Amino acid sequence: MIQNAWLIPLLPLAAFVILLLGGRQLKQAAPVIAIASVAGAFVLSSVVLMERIGGDTFAATVRWLTIGPVDVTMGFEVTALNSLMLFVVTAVSLLVHIFSKRYMAEDGRIHVFYGYLTFFTFSMLGLVLAPNLLQLFIFWELVGLCSFLLVGFWYFKKEAADAAKKAFLVTRIGDVGLLVGLVLLFNATGSFEYGAAFAAVEAGEVSGTMVTVIALCIFLGAVGKSAQFPLHVWLPDAMEGPTPVSALIHAATMVAAGVYLVAVTYPLFLASGTALTVVAYTGAITAVFAASIALVNTDIKRVLAYSTVSQLGLMMLALGTAGYVAGLFHLMTHAFFKALLFLAAGSVILALHHRQDITRMGGLWHRMRTTAVTFLIGTLAIAGIFPLAGFWSKEAVLAAVWANGDVVLITLAALTTVLTAFYMFRLFFRVFAGTYRGDVEAPAENGKTVTVPLIVLAVFAVTAGFVHFPLNGYWLEGFMTAGLNYGDQAHGGLGLAAVSLLLAAAGAGLAWRLYGKGEESGMQEKVPAVHHLLENKYYIDEIYAAVIVRPLMTLSRLFVEVDRWIIDGAVNFTGAITFRTGRQAGKQHNGQLQTYGLVSVAGGIALIAAVFAVRGYFG
Amino acid sequence: MVSLNLFLALAAILFCIGLYGVLTRRHLVIILVSIELMLNAVNINLVAFSSIGPFANITGQVFTIFVITVAAAEAAVGLAILIALYRNRSSIDVIKQDLLRW
Numbered sequence: 108m109i110q111n112a113w114l115i116p117l118l119p120l121a122a123f124v125i126l127l128l129g130g131r132q133l134k135q136a137a138p139v140i141a142i143a144s145v146a147g148a149f150v151l152s153s154v155v156l157m158e159r160i161g162g163d164t165f166a167a168t169v170r171w172l173t174i175g176p177v178d179v180t181m182g183f184e185v186t187a188l189n190s191l192m193l194f195v196v197t198a199v200s201l202l203v204h205i206f207s208k209r210y211m212a213e214d215g216r217i218h219v220f221y222g223y224l225t226f227f228t229f230s231m232l233g234l235v236l237a238p239n240l241l242q243l244f245i246f247w248e249l250v251g252l253c254s255f256l257l258v259g260f261w262y263f264k265k266e267a268a269d270a271a272k273k274a275f276l277v278t279r280i281g282d283v284g285l286l287v288g289l290v291l292l293f294n295a296t297g298s299f300e301y302g303a304a305f306a307a308v309e310a311g312e313v314s315g316t317m318v319t320v321i322a323l324c325i326f327l328g329a330v331g332k333s334a335q336f337p338l339h340v341w342l343p344d345a346m347e348g349p350t351p352v353s354a355l356i357h358a359a360t361m362v363a364a365g366v367y368l369v370a371v372t373y374p375l376f377l378a379s380g381t382a383l384t385v386v387a388y389t390g391a392i393t394a395v396f397a398a399s400i401a402l403v404n405t406d407i408k409r410v411l412a413y414s415t416v417s418q419l420g421l422m423m424l425a426l427g428t429a430g431y432v433a434g435l436f437h438l439m440t441h442a443f444f445k446a447l448l449f450l451a452a453g454s455v456i457l458a459l460h461h462r463q464d465i466t467r468m469g470g471l472w473h474r475m476r477t478t479a480v481t482f483l484i485g486t487l488a489i490a491g492i493f494p495l496a497g498f499w500s501k502e503a504v505l506a507a508v509w510a511n512g513d514v515v516l517i518t519l520a521a522l523t524t525v526l527t528a529f530y531m532f533r534l535f536f537r538v539f540a541g542t543y544r545g546d547v548e549a550p551a552e553n554g555k556t557v558t559v560p561l562i563v564l565a566v567f568a569v570t571a572g573f574v575h576f577p578l579n580g581y582w583l584e585g586f587m588t589a590g591l592n593y594g595d596q597a598h599g600g601l602g603l604a605a606v607s608l609l610l611a612a613a614g615a616g617l618a619w620r621l622y623g624k625g626e627e628s629g630m631q632e633k634v635p636a637v638h639h640l641l642e643n644k645y646y647i648d649e650i651y652a653a654v655i656v657r658p659l660m661t662l663s664r665l666f667v668e669v670d671r672w673i674i675d676g677a678v679n680f681t682g683a684i685t686f687r688t689g690r691q692a693g694k695q696h697n698g699q700l701q702t703y704g705l706v707s708v709a710g711g712i713a714l715i716a717a718v719f720a721v722r723g724y725f726g
Numbered sequence: 727m728v729s730l731n732l733f734l735a736l737a738a739i740l741f742c743i744g745l746y747g748v749l750t751r752r753h754l755v756i757i758l759v760s761i762e763l764m765l766n767a768v769n770i771n772l773v774a775f776s777s778i779g780p781f782a783n784i785t786g787q788v789f790t791i792f793v794i795t796v797a798a799a800e801a802a803v804g805l806a807i808l809i810a811l812y813r814n815r816s817s818i819d820v821i822k823q824d825l826l827r828w
Contacts, residue, residue: 696827697824697827698825698827699821699824699827700820700823701749701750701820704749705749708745708749
């Protein structure tokens with residue numbers, strides 16, 4: 108099967124084509140086709156993962172373009188890293204597809220929604236399978252497009268349309284960086300292939316400065332896609348899209364593509380200490396920064412969005428501190444428990460008829476028991492409570508940071524752990540504890556298609572950590588790093604585990620103390636300045652608006668005027684001159700034979716006179 | 727021996743009279759007559775060069791015969807057009823014939 112791994116992305120693509128051509132007629136069958144195709148992809152991915160675990164890396168390419176001495180190839184590759192990614196992406200995608208059947212049931216454009224969703228799945232799988240950076244870049248742009256389409260799915264809502272534009276434009280900044288990085292890398296090594304390019308770098312054919320520049324450019328792409336500071340602003344706004352989309356694209360898969368990108372180009376980062384430090388610090392700052400905003404936000408999805416940004420920061424931090432396996436392990440566990448949290452939030456939102464304000468929730472524990480329990484499992488997992496998935500992966504991240512030894516990074520990582528537990532339990536208590544404050548009559552569960560994906564994801568959120576823990580000798584590490592030389596992977600001992608658990612418990616305890624009854628804590632009255640700063644997201648959006656958007660708009664308006672009056676003016680002026688001349692000349696065409704004759708004679712005489720004058724025949 | 731210049735001067739005078747007639751007279755018949763005058767001015771030139779020009783030879787006289795023949799044909803066609811025009815427009819005043827204008 109591993110030789111036929113290229114079939115995996117083609118299944119969702121086939122579904123996309125069917126839905127594109129016949130979606131309107133299919134209507135009720137549309138979700139079924141989409142779910143079936145992704146289910147097929149999931150089965151194949153599982154088989155491929157099993158074969159890869161028992162076997163070896165497989166790669167197949169065909170020549171696509173020949174430019175001078177360079178062959179550009181297309182193909183696919185099944186490595187340890189991307190076989191795991193295949194499994195995670197198809198698993199989450201399948202559950203999201205199932206969940207969406209009920210969530211989008213009332214939407215008249217459900218076939219379009221499923222079309223986009225399958226197309227996204229195709230693009231993401233293509234991105235993961237790509238054996239070279241050029242192919243990766245193509246799919247990288249495709250997932251960006253899908254993200255744009257799905258965020259703006261309810262385009263008739265102005266917020267959604269604006270959010271889609273913002274998502275597209277902000278990630279574009281990163282994409283340009285990535286493209287520049289690719290071109291530089293190609294220029295320096297003469298290849299887009301991972302293996303050939305990295306071999307050239309490791310052999311020292313590229314200067315140290317150049318490697319740093321290339322790595323930083325590629326990292327810029329990752330910063331955009333994974334919503335790292337300072338390009339994080341698009342992700343919270345992207346929550347305007349339907350919740351299943353947030354779960355699939357903006358929590359589990361696409362935003363993790365940035366982390367994946369850093370992971371596949373890891374030799375470049377290892378070759379440049381500066382780039383690695385930048386990655387680590389960007390990740391750490393993002394992690395704390397986003398977590399602090401999540402403390403006060405009152406929109407259930409935006410809290411989760413900031414949480415995603417923060418967790419992606421942790422993954423970057425791990426990669427930046429040589430914790431290759433830790434970063435990817437956290438990516439995998441995060442995909443499961445964050446998708447779970449988003450889908451559970453989606454379940455709540457669905458029950459409350461699309462109200463997302465947590466000040467109007469509360470007391471849902473008794474009304475929506477399955478959702479509440481699965482949400483609690485997700486909360487425990489992300490907070491890093493033993494023995495759920497998040498505990499093991501977060502502990503791996505902390506171990507990598509601890510082994511790195513940078514005090515600032517250690518402090519930031521520890522702080523993030525506390526904050527994560529705090530804001531997640533705050534969210535949990537505000538939504539599920541205390542008494543119901545909403546105005547929707549009797550919110551209740553939404554049926555099996557909603558709860559089954561939640562339960563499945565909850566199982567993953569509990570168990571996914573056991574692929575990498577002391578009792579099986581950190582199995583994932585052996586699998587992921589076989590044949591790679593990415594340095595020793597740090598392991599935390601009991602002490603670190605105890606500390607990380609203590610930090611998480613501290614955060615959770617504080618949340619229980621302040622929000623345990625599901626009501627307001629009154630913190631905004633006690634520290635109004637801090638609360639205000641956090642509530643306004645450190646005014647980052649306002650700063651961007653003032654520093655970048657508004658000057659740019661002014662400049663654009665200036666250019667519009669220049670275009671309208673000077674460029675268009677010149678063109679119109681030419682037109683007007685020709686037109687007027689024609690009209691005047693036309694009047695000379697009066698049909699009078701003798702006038703014509705006179706003019707001809709006068710012209711002839713003038714011509715002869717001129718010739719004679721020049722040649723001097725009159726002399 | 728009469729000087730070549732005298733013939734050329736005569737031809738030039740005749741040509742200018744013809745041209746003047748073409749450009750100023752309104753009656754189409756007169757215009758046609760004036761054109762004949764211009765052609766004859768050319769004929770005088772051709773014959774003059776043919777007999778006393780620097781490279782005197784018979785070609786000029788032969789060409790004159792051609793011009794007279796073609797002029798006769800042209801006059802016939804011109805008069806036919808003129809009659810057709812008169813039948814259609816009840817006038818052969820050249821100033822009134824201005825259908826082909828912008």
